[in-house]
Amino acid sequence: MNLPQTPTNFFQQLRVILVETSRAGNIGAVARAMKTMGYSDLVLVNPRCADALQDAEAVAFASGAQDILAGATVVGSMAEALERINFAAAVSARLREYSPPVQTPRQFATQLVAQPALHAAVIFGNERFGLPNEVVEQCNALINIPANPAYSSLNLSQAAQVVTYECRMAVLDRAPGAAAASVRQPGGDASDIGFQGEAASLAQIEGMYRHLETALIEIGFLDASNPRKLMPRLKRLFARAQLEKEEVNILRGIARQMTAGRK
Secondary structure: OOOOOHHHHHHHHEEEEEEEOHHHHHHHHHHHHHHHOOOOEEEOOOOOOOOOOOOOOHHHHHHOOHHHHHOOEEEEOHHHHHOOOOEEEEEEEOOOOOOOOOOOHHHHHHHHHHHOOOOOEEEOOEEOOOHHHHHHHHHEEEEEOOOOOOOOOHHHHHHHHHHHHHHHHHHHHHOOHHOOOOOOOOOOOOHHHHOOOOEEOOOHHHHHHHHHHHHHHHHHOOOOOOOOOHHHHHHHHHHHHEEEEEHHHHHHHEEEEEEEOOO
């Protein structure tokens, strides 16, 4: 039987990041979920289990996906996990007051395959506590799986399976050559935005936020001792825009000019 061929470059677009995972078995199960859908880039941030990638439970639950575990990376910070990433989506059943735009897994997947220049990450939190607000606010999107509202609790690997399945289906649903089509938002059209530049990386955007915050403090608009929710609101605003590299440079230039005469 001839199986359908899928473009491998799309499966290199997506990184799965697990933050402070408690059970090694869940890490192995996520590796299995990823491999069944064709994805392999797995990063662990401060796993709470010792030798997480070699743990017997992780290996057992990987069940044939030990190569994903062997190729996984363990890091000590979100900054390291997000290196080379220019679009990050936090996965959470809990909506946040100052979250970035909310997407379903299908909407996220549609955007991913429609913008081949994206190097995206989906971020899953600890099994019990989920993701902290500061990680969610750093992301471009929040993925919320539309489960039964009376019982929406998914196991970590189940959530990873849903997201990676939708990403795989989005690849398979696109006709050959259609991946070059450019859309800015799910359901959008290239004509809606005109020229589309290089997406800014998460590191570039975080640097811009720090620069802007410093400038706002210097001009007296932001009270450092009582910041309230100004920066989370600004992060939410800019997350909706999906900033390009040149746009980040413009905003940093504005921040620099705001304080130029005060030195």
